[in-house]
Amino acid sequence: xxxxxxxxxxxxxxxxxxxxxxxxxxxxxxxxxxxxxxxxxxxxxxxxxxxxxxxxxxxxxxxxxxxxxxxxxxxxxxxxxxxxxxxxxxxxxxxxxxxxxxxxxxxxxxxxxxxxxxxxxxxxxxxxxxxxxxxxxxxxxxxxxxxxxxxxxxxxxxxxxxxxxxxxxxxxxxxxxxxxxxxxxxxxxxxxxxxxxxxxxxxxxxxxxxxxxxxxx
Amino acid sequence: xxxxxxxxxxxxxxxxxxxxxxxxxxxxxxxxxxxxxxxxxxxxxxxxxxxxxxxxxxxxxxxxxxxxxxxxxxxxxxxxxxxxxxxxxxxxxxxxxxxxxxxxxxxxxxxxxxxxxxxxxxxxxxxxxxxxxxxxxxxxxxxxxxxxxxxxxxxxxxxxxxxxxxxxxxxxxxxxxxxxxxxxxxxxxxxxxxxxxxxxxxxxxxxxxxxxxxxxx
DNA sequence: GTCTATAGATGGATAGAC
DNA sequence: GTCTATCCATCTATAGAC
Numbered sequence: 171x172x173x174x175x176x177x178x179x180x181x182x183x184x185x186x187x188x189x190x191x192x193x194x195x196x197x198x199x200x201x202x203x204x205x206x207x208x209x210x211x212x213x214x215x216x217x218x219x220x221x222x223x224x225x226x227x228x229x230x231x232x233x234x235x236x237x238x239x240x241x242x243x244x245x246x247x248x249x250x251x252x253x254x255x256x257x258x259x260x261x262x263x264x265x266x267x268x269x270x271x272x273x274x275x276x277x278x279x280x281x282x283x284x285x286x287x288x289x290x291x292x293x294x295x296x297x298x299x300x301x302x303x304x305x306x307x308x309x310x311x312x313x314x315x316x317x318x319x320x321x322x323x324x325x326x327x328x329x330x331x332x333x334x335x336x337x338x339x340x341x342x343x344x345x346x347x348x349x350x351x352x353x354x355x356x357x358x359x360x361x362x363x364x365x366x367x368x369x370x371x372x373x374x375x376x377x378x379x380x381x382x383x384x385x386x387x
Numbered sequence: 388x389x390x391x392x393x394x395x396x397x398x399x400x401x402x403x404x405x406x407x408x409x410x411x412x413x414x415x416x417x418x419x420x421x422x423x424x425x426x427x428x429x430x431x432x433x434x435x436x437x438x439x440x441x442x443x444x445x446x447x448x449x450x451x452x453x454x455x456x457x458x459x460x461x462x463x464x465x466x467x468x469x470x471x472x473x474x475x476x477x478x479x480x481x482x483x484x485x486x487x488x489x490x491x492x493x494x495x496x497x498x499x500x501x502x503x504x505x506x507x508x509x510x511x512x513x514x515x516x517x518x519x520x521x522x523x524x525x526x527x528x529x530x531x532x533x534x535x536x537x538x539x540x541x542x543x544x545x546x547x548x549x550x551x552x553x554x555x556x557x558x559x560x561x562x563x564x565x566x567x568x569x570x571x572x573x574x575x576x577x578x579x580x581x582x583x584x585x586x587x588x589x590x591x592x593x594x595x596x597x598x599x600x601x602x603x604x
Numbered sequence: 605g606t607c608t609a610t611a612g613a614t615g616g617a618t619a620g621a622c
Numbered sequence: 623g624t625c626t627a628t629c630c631a632t633c634t635a636t637a638g639a640c
Contacts, residue, residue, distance in 0.1 A: 184605070203517065205422030208633060219607045224635060299516045299567070300420065306569055313577040320577060336578040337593050340570070341562045348561025350516070352523055360530040360537060361553040376554050380601035387600035401623065425615055436625045441617060443623095611636075618629080 188226045190216040195223075196237050200292040204234060204300045231302050238297050238305050241290045246315040248276040253318060267382045269322045270342060274377050277346055282370045295350055327385060342381050405443045407433040412440075413454050417509040421451060421517045448519050455514050455522050458507045463532040465493040470535060484599045486539045487559060491594050494563055499587045512567055544602060559598050 194216035198207040209223045209230050216222070227233035252272035256264035277294070280287035297305055316339070323335045330338075354367045367373070411433035415424040426440045426447050433439070444450035469489035473481035494511070497504035514522055533556070540552050547555075571584045584590070 187605085203422075205420075209635085210633080219605095221607065221636080222605095225605075230634065296516065298569075299513065310569060310573045310576060313573060316577050333578060333581040334593070336574060336582050337590075338597055339577075340565065340574045340582075341594065341597050343570075344563075344565025345558045345561040347565055348557065352515075352527060353557070353560075356527045356530060357553060357557045359527060360533050360556075361550060364550040365553050365557075373554075376551070377558065379604045380555055380558050383604035384597035384601040387596045404623085426617085427615075437616095438618075438625065439623095447616065606640085608639080609637090612634090614631105614633080616629105616631085619627090621626085622624085 184226075187216075187218050187222055190218060191222050191226060191233070192237065195233055196241075196293050197289050199234065199237070200289045200296060203296065204302075231304070234297075234302060235304055237293060238301065238308075241294050242297075244290075245276055245280075245294060249273060250315060250318065252276065253322065257322075263325060264322060266323060266326045266385045267378055269319060269326060270378055270381050270385075271374070273319055273342065274346060274374055274381075277349070278370050278374050278377075281349060283368055291349075292351065295347055298347060323385070330385075338381075338385055341384065345377055345381065401443075404433075404435050404439055407435055408439050408443060408450070409454060412450055413458075413510050414506050416451065416454070417506045417513060420513065421519075448521070451514075451519060452521055454510060455518065455525075458511050459514075461507075462493055462497075462511060466490060467532060467535065469493065470539065474539075480542060481539060483540060483543045483602045484595055486536060486543060487595055487598050487602075488591070490536055490559065491563060491591055491598075494566070495587050495591050495594075498566060500585055508566075509568065512564055515564060540602070547602075555598075555602055558601065562594055562598065 191212060195207070195212045198211055198215060210220060212233075213220050213222055223230060223233055227236060249272055252275060253264075253269065256268040256272055260268065277291050279285065281291040282288065298309065301309070320336060320339055323339060324330075324332055327335055354365075357365050358367070408429060412424070412429045415428055415432060427437060429450075430437045430439055440447060440450055444453060466489055469492060470481075470486065473485040473489055477485065494508050496502065498508040499505065515526065518526070537553060537556055540556060541547075541549055544552055571582075574582050575584070
């Protein structure tokens with residue numbers, strides 16, 4: 171939820187309308203997919219008029235891209251912060267497990283059922299496969315935040331060839347991106363209820379156990 | 388490519404038209420996404436008239452579902468065949484690595500640059516996140532083919548709790564589903580060209596090394 | 605800034621000729 | 623069975639009143 175100034179000026183109304191559109195769009199996109207949500211759906215859900223999207227954001231695609239940019243920036247910042255802390259704790263050479271924790275923990279914590287950002291994570295994951303050409307181009311070419319992780323992993327795995335580290339990072343990202351509602355539901359059916367999604371700390375530990383062992387292969 | 392009878396009867400023309408629509412639709416859907424491809428795009432690409440989709444398949448969504456059903460059935464059959472062979476080789480108790488190979492190898496081999504089925508794999512992966520409600524329901528509830536893999540893995544890992552095996556299978560599926568064109572491109576940018584997608588045998592070995600070690604954590 | 609009304613474009617589906 | 627022409631619904635974007 172965005173912070174909205176709560177006074178009686180027009181600026182507050184403007185900000186409130188814009189924020190309402192932003193939040194409604196993010197939620198509807200995350201739940202139903204980008205192409206399945208119309209500007210009409212968004213404005214109706216936000217309780218504002220139809221023209222608001224174009225007035226405040228320029229177009230539907232621009233709105234989509236703004237949500238995408240803000241949320242990915244927040245996620246990258248949080249991951250970078252945790253990686254930085256891992257560096258500080260380990261004199262600049264953190265072990266694989268702590269590097270992976272900085273990669274896994276932010277989206278997992280955010281996806282927790284009681285977290286406001288739960289919907290943001292689903293939006294980000296969805297943008298990876300359903301985004302506009304502009305978003306996909308940004309995803310492909312803007313890898314600077316990932317480079318910090320691959321550099322750290324290469325330093326932590328001096329015995330592994332560089333390309334092996336890149337591939338294993340790719341595998342880890344696949345593990346993260348697979349954490350979608352539908353996939354959890356499927357796993358729940360397969361395991362006949364033995365897997366519960368709610369406990370994110372337990373899931374984080376499971377992912378770290380698996381991935382850390384994979385890096386030591 | 389579908390098998391088409393090549394005689395001069397009307398049936399051959401009918402089959403040829405239907406097959407042309409099927410192949411064009413699969414390719415365009417796989418490349419550009421389901422919602423970004425119109426019936427007009429498909430019929431234009433296939434060189435047939437606009438009404439063909441509705442005549443032969445009923446609707447755009449029904450066409451989509453038929454492609455989905457055929458391709459997933461083929462993939463599941465190939466995986467089951469390899470799992471069966473692994474069973475035969477190991478007196479009914481194959482090791483983790485051979486089970487995972489039956490899970491990984493079919494989609495990887497099909498995705499090889501010189502394989503006709505390369506496009507089918509991308510279609511299947513895309514259907515996982517962009518499919519219709521009908522397709523998503525089928526994906527969630529039809530887990531019988533996966534159950535054979537989880538059963539085999541549980542038998543191969545007697546020391547692991549059942550739910551741990553389910554989660555690790557979930558992680559492995561995430562590794563598979565992340566093998567999309569866009570993700571390979573991104574990895575290529577990140578590694579500055581050090582990772583090449585072309586060698587599927589090498590990639591299969593990398594995936595098996597990583598996942599097998601993860602199961603032994 | 606907000607809202608209504610509508611332009612302008614596109615898409616799925618179908619009727620009817622051949 | 624094939625194809626053209628068309629209907630009708632839906633969508634984004636915008637003009638213009640207030």
